Every structure is written in C-alpha cells, then in structure tokens.
Amino acid sequence: MSIKTDSEKLLNWYDKNGRDLPWRYKNGNKPDPYVVWLSEIMLQQTTVAVVKGYFSRFINRWPTLFDLSKASLDEVLQEWSGLGYYARARNLHKCAEIISKKYLGKFPQNERELIQLPGVGEYTSAAIMSIAFNKKATVVDSNVERVISRIFAITESLPSSKRVIRKKAQEISPANRFGDYSQAIMDLGSTICLPKTPLCVECPWEEICQARMKGIEKNLPVKKPKKPKPLRQGICFWIIRHDGYVLLRKRQEKGLLGGMMEIPSTPWEKNIQTIDKAIEYSPLRLSMVNWSILSDNVKHVFSHFNLLLIIASAKIKRDKLEKLSLTEDFVWVNPNQINQLAIPSLTKKIARVAKRK
C-alpha cells in the first residue's frame, strides 16, 4: 500500500465531497484562527447540527477574538446556554483573555503552547495547528478513531487502543495540505465511514480497508461497555413573588452546570426526600407559605446520571418578603425573561412546566 497515493485519494475525494460548513474557509481564503478555535471548542462532543446556530450567534455578537475578550463571563455563558459542557464556555472566556493579553491577539503556532491554553487539549491543538496554520499535526477525534480502526482492522477495544490508533494515524498523514487532510479524514468519518452503516462503496479508501476485506467493518471500533446511568432525584422550588417574579440561584463556578442559573432545589440523591424534609432545603420556611406539588415531574438526562425532579410551587406574600434573608447568589427574575439568562436546558425545562401549571 502506498501511503502517498492513499492520502491523495482522500484529498481528491475531499475536494469534491468535503462538507460545506459555516466555519470552513472557502477556496482561496485563509482561515481565521479565531474562527477555527471557536468552532473546534464548540464541536467538542457536540454535533455539527447543534453547533451551527451557536456558532452563527457567537460570530455575529463577537466577530473577532478581541471582541470576545471584552465580554463578561456571564455574557458568554448566556450565549452558550443550552450547548452543554459549560466548562468549555468558562475556558473559552479565559482563553480569549490569555490570547488577547499574553499573545496580543495572535494564537501561538506550536502545539506546546496551544495545548497549555484552557480548553485546548491534544485534539484541539492539532486541529488549530493543521486547519488554521496548515502545519503538520495529527488530529485524532472519534471520527479518526473509527476510520483508523477500520482501515487497519484494529480489534483492540477503545479506549485502550488509542495509542495504536494515534500511531497509525500519524503514519498515514500526508506531507502537505495538512489542514485539508485533517478535515478530509473527519469528513470521511462523519459522512461515509458511519458508525452503524458505513457507505463503503462510496469510500475512497475501500480498497485498502482491512476491516472491509475481512467483512468486520460494522463491528469496529470495539468499545468497552459503558456503565448504566444511576437515577438521582430531588424536589425543586418554584417560588413566585407577589409581582410574579420567580426566585433563581446562581450555581457555584465549578462543577456541574457551573456558573449557570438554577431553580433552587434539594440535593439530587438516590432516594427522594419526604416533602416535609425537602422543604427544609427551601429558601422559605414552611410557616411562610403553602406549598403545592405540581402533577408534572421533570426528567432530565445528564452525561453520567438521570434526574427526576418534583416541582413544589408557592406564592410568597408581600408581608413575608422582608423576613426572607437571601444570600447574594439568589435573584428574583421575571419568569418571561428566564430564557435570556445563563441557564442550562434543565432550568428551561422546569420553568416551562412550572409556568403552564
């Protein structure tokens, strides 16, 4: 097998069949490192279909890295709302400041410095190197893992096969057009070398694919079975002030949904508390209000657990309000403006159910 002609075959296929994506530079135009970086951060563990809208809104609001570096973290989190993995948004904000101040607005052009930036790991540094600067670097994302596993019929399971995969991916990388090649092999994975039903007859690498020769392409890559998601449960508190405003709370900066606004709730645990016990976690005392339990629950799926929330609703009277001592992470919000805040999808979901009650 000739490595040179194989990479050329893929590049020829890419020239005709490469995807038309909003962040991708058109013929002749030089890529903007800011655009490459922003899109790559958004695309981490996130589908193209979902990213498109977010990318468009970010670029419209902050056309350059310098614009983004002047935004507050809360503004960035608002715009990131619903995209998930919010540490990405926190790191994005931090990284923008580093690039604008330490690097005077220019991304460094070597992997050693790129990988030190917050939110930039092995994959993303290689993506920026190759796509933004057309320098030699091997991207290994889940597309590449699938393509390489099949081309070389690697039957060792992920993630332990990652080292072999990386080695093979580096061996077959070309001697030029580094950016195009990175995008080409990922396009191949996302449009031809599909997880369930690979379209081998359309694949420029059909003849060299060892898994195809053995007829095992659909079974690769082998993945270690994932463990089941446990169920966590809780009770959240929809607290309505006399003027209709609702009480929200900002979550701590780190960890799950860090820095995002939430409906106050009990902790989320394996066993649900009794209502009386749960209300002890509420910002309000039982004596101050009458709680009603909504008939509709909220189910939500996180990356590593399922959540079931019961909604307890209460209206607080004007004369009780002054007895309320709220720490500064609490805020009263117009329920019709909740969607403009830095909220995760869970908060949006709870609010939708609670408002239609």
Next chain:
DNA sequence: AATTCGTGGGT
C-alpha cells in the same frame, strides 16, 4: 486509567 463534565439529533 477512570470519572466527571450536557444536550439533542439520529436510528
């Protein structure tokens, strides 16, 4: 090495 980090499209 194994966990923790969201969400929604596709099947």
Next chain:
DNA sequence: TACCCAAGAAT
C-alpha cells in the same frame, strides 16, 4: 422507546 453517538478536556 431506548439507545447510540458526537471535530474531548480536565482531573
């Protein structure tokens, strides 16, 4: 419906 999966990073 219930899975699978996604241009992964940080710890």
